Amino acid sequence: MSSIDIRRRHSRSQKEARAAVERIAKHIAEKFDVEYGWNGSVLDFSRAGVDGHIALEKDEIHVYARLGLFLGMLKGPIEAEIHRYLDEEFA
Template sequence: MPDIHIERTHTLGMKGARAAARKWIERAGEQFEIECDYTEGKARDVAQFTRPGIDGTLEVTADSLTLTAELGFLFSAFSDQISAKIARNIDEVLGTKPAEEEDDGYGKGWL
């Protein structure tokens, strides 16, 4: 069972969802050295990402984004905070919530 599971529905269509997913991946890569392999499919894209302490996938469809991630031992104690931050960042790239700039004590912009 994944430590983090976030699912968001949207009305962006596949093209818009791909753009939002790539935006999230780009930000995560720049800020946190996430390595990602992105595979486009006809009805579903899958991005597999990794960095020390976290491995996961982001599934992209025409009407949803689903992120699942496994956390390493050191990060698992902060899974609720990490999950909340990732959810806010996904909401931001989907355009469903404004960007938040608070520092939650774990570093601004966590994933």
């Protein structure tokens, strides 16, 4: 089983960072057909073959995903897409 583990520092307020993470989640949900929901300051997401979270901390975003066998073969493109969304929202 493959995993993606990305940490990115940010300097936004919690409100701004949460809105940015929400936009990222919507993009990911549309592109990869995942379901997601907030649990406090953690956005949990899942679908067949992947589950994970985006944890929103005071000055850091932590993205973690466990990929099943099929999606594990696509780890590189999926990880690149997540980095692209993070760059767009937090650069």
